[in-house]
Amino acid sequence: MHIRSVGLATDLELAATRGLITDRGGYLVVATPDDPDYYFGNMLVLPAPPQVGEVAYWSRKFAEELRDPAIRHVTLRWDGITGDTGATDELLAAGFKVETNAVLSARLLTAPHVPFEIRALAAREVPATAELEYADAERHDEAYRQFLLRRATWQQSLVASGKAAWFGAFDAGELVGALGLVALGNRARFQDVQTRATHRKLGIAAALLAAAAREVLPVIQELVIVAEAGGPAMRVYERVGFRPIERVASACRYPTAP
Numbered sequence: 001m002h003i004r005s006v007g008l009a010t011d012l013e014l015a016a017t018r019g020l021i022t023d024r025g026g027y028l029v030v031a032t033p034d035d036p037d038y039y040f041g042n043m044l045v046l047p048a049p050p051q052v053g054e055v056a057y058w059s060r061k062f063a064e065e066l067r068d069p070a071i072r073h074v075t076l077r078w079d080g081i082t083g084d085t086g087a088t089d090e091l092l093a094a095g096f097k098v099e100t101n102a103v104l105s106a107r108l109l110t111a112p113h114v115p116f117e118i119r120a121l122a123a124r125e126v127p128a129t130a131e132l133e134y135a136d137a138e139r140h141d142e143a144y145r146q147f148l149l150r151r152a153t154w155q156q157s158l159v160a161s162g163k164a165a166w167f168g169a170f171d172a173g174e175l176v177g178a179l180g181l182v183a184l185g186n187r188a189r190f191q192d193v194q195t196r197a198t199h200r201k202l203g204i205a206a207a208l209l210a211a212a213a214r215e216v217l218p219v220i221q222e223l224v225i226v227a228e229a230g231g232p233a234m235r236v237y238e239r240v241g242f243r244p245i246e247r248v249a250s251a252c253r254y255p256t257a258p
Contacts, residue, residue: 001023001024001025001026001027001028001045001047001079003045003079004079004080004081005079005080005081005103005246005248006103006105006187006224006245006246007101007103007224007226007246007248008045008077008079008248010184010187010189010224011040011077011226012028012030012045013184013185013189014182014184014189014191015030015032015041017154017158017163017182018032018034018041018154019031019032019033019034019041019042020032020033022065024065026047027044027045027046027047027061028044028045029044029045029065029066030042030043030044030045031065031066033068034150035147035150035151036068036070036071036072037070037143037147038147038150038151039073039075039252039254040075040077040250040252042066042068042071042073042075043062043075043076043077043250044058044061044062044065044075044076044077045077045078045079046058046076046077046078046079047078047079048078048079048080048084048086049078049080049084049085049086049087049249050076050078050086050087050090050091050251051086051087052087052090053087053090054086054087055087055090055091055094055096056094058076059074059076059094059253062074062075062076072255073252073253073254073255074096074252074253075250075251075252075253076096076250076251076252077248077249077250077251078249078250080248080249081245081246081247081248082246082247083100083229083246083247083248083249084249085098085100085249085251086249091251094253095253096251096252096253097251097252097253097254098249098250098251099228099249099250099251099252100229100247100248100249101226101227101228101229101247101248101249101250102226102227102228102229102230102234102244102246102247103224103225103226103244103245103246103247103248104224104225104226104227104234104237104238104242104243104244104245105222105223105224105242105243105245106213106222106223106225106240106241106242106243107221107222107223107241108213108241109209109210109213109223109240109241109242110210110240110241111203111206111207111209111210111240112203112206112207113207114169114202114203114204114206114207116169116170116171116176116177116199116202116204116207117169117170117171118167118168118169118170118207118208118211119167119168119170119211120165120166120167120168120215121159121165121166121167121168121178122159123156123157123159123160124156125166125168126152126155126156126159126166127149127152127153127156128168128175128178129152129155129166129168129175129178129180129192129194130145130148130149130151130152131148132175132176132177132178132194132196133148133192133194134148135196136194136196136197155180155191155192158180158182159180163182163183164180164181164182164183164191165180165181165212165215165216166178166179166180166181167179167180167181167208167211167212167215168208169195169199169204169207169208171199175196176195176196176198176199176204177194177195177196177199177204177205177208178192178193178194178208179191179192179193179194179205179208179209179212180192181212181213181215181216181223183216183219183220186220186221186222187220187221187222187223187224188216188220188222188223188224189224189225190209190212190223190224190225193205193208193209193225193233205233205236206236206239206240209225209237209240210240223242225237225242226248229247
């Protein structure tokens with residue numbers, strides 16, 4: 001299946017470093033066997049947004065393709081660059097949450113100096129980023145903590161193999177911000193930009209982005225990042241040099257609490 005969207009294409013390239021992608025011709029099946037709770041690592045990718053009358057069909061197809069009983073969600077993504085959500089009312093009525101994100105691109109990034117240590121992380125330091133995210137997360141259950149640790153283990157392997165670099169910001173030796181940058185051919189995709197709640201609005205995210213960009217240029221021709229459309233993160237990214245190039249949409253029926 002041909003993919004037009006830069007955002008979706010880089011997501012699939014990232015997924016392929018951890019899981020399996022099967023092309024069924026009319027759609028893709030993305031599976032992450034080691035993490036059934038990874039909502040956007042176990043999904044169907046459609047060529048276009050689902051139209052009226054198609055939501056039940058694609059939900060059944062998801063269940064047929066992703067048979068792991070531990071998978072309790074349904075995630076549908078689709079190709080496109082305008083953020084078209086298709087049969088929105090039907091998706092909502094079926095219990096899906098519909099999300100639209102902006103995809104941004106840049107060649108060069110600039111940011112003011114900040115009074116914090118900004119440096120690349122060694123592979124052994126990457127798991128600490130999971131604890132950083134968990135500390136300020138809305139969820140504080142053990143299942144979510146284990147999900148973050150599994151993700152960090154995968155990210156650690158990418159750094160150890162030279163396929164990615166992770167960067168941290170430190171205040172008196174304490175990790176207060178982090179992000180990753182994964183090389184995908186002539187593009188590089190930013191991942192998991194985070195700043196400790198106590199250190200936000202101090203320019204840390206911008207400084208991390210610029211430092212990571214300097215590390216990979218001129219080898220990489222395009223830097224790509226995804227953010228909630230119109231959200232505060234998008235404004236930070238635009239200030240350092242990113243420009244929106246497309247909008248992508250998805251729908252997920254998240255599992256209900258046990």
